[in-house]
Amino acid sequence: MAQRFTLRRIYSFYGSSLTGPMRAVPNILSQCTHTHGLLPTTSAKSVLTTVRKIHVSHTCGVTFNVQNKDDFQDRVVGSETPMIVDFHAQWCGPCKILGPRLEKMVAKQQGKVQMAKVDIDEHTDLALEYQVCAVPTVLAMKNGTVIDHFVGIKNEGELEAFLKKLIGP
Incomplete structure (x- = not known):
């Protein structure tokens, strides 16, 4: 029917x-x-x-949701690739604006950096461990250590400069 x-x-x-x-x-x-x-x-x-084709973007390969603390340790802290960690919440308006911007900027880097998304309501222990007091909080990590961070929403130019600091010239 x-x-x-x-x-x-x-x-x-x-x-x-x-x-x-x-x-x-x-x-x-x-x-x-x-x-x-x-x-x-x-x-x-x-x-x-033939009616509609579904296109898959490249962001799926470089962006992932953290499942638990062990997953965070394996995929983020243990990663040799520089990581952007986005601490966000479903109810947070600025997080909904910043998230897609970050994903777009990370996808532009073509695998030089990856992005982990952590929902603070589901993973409160990780938020406390990394001293997240407000959302959105974004960490730049290299070899398991936090290099830089920011809190709040940023425009695309500021995000690009943030990523350049993490990746290097």
Whole structure:
């Protein structure tokens, strides 16, 4: 049922300007049965896959969420790659602004630096250990030691300068 509804919306949106496999939408709609709401032909799969492609960004490889204290020790403190540690909270407005900015800047570095995200509500022990008094707090770590830090929101120029200090010239 949901597939039929989706196909009808696609066809009504694009109308007669459909080309290629999408021109089969009216025929597929007429072939649909009410049993289980499934589309009976294999050509329906090709119709659905041509509608929208999902693009994956590079930030997935350099940004990760810390799962627990042992994970933090292994992936952050034990890392040879310079690390940015973002202490944030779900309820924090500035954190929601700073997080994507940081991810974008770290992705631009193409693997020279990685970013760990620590939710202070889930990992209070880590926040206390690193003396996080306010969020967002961002630490720059190299070989397990804190090189620099800042508290609050920064613009892209300030973030770039912060990363340059960590990575070096």
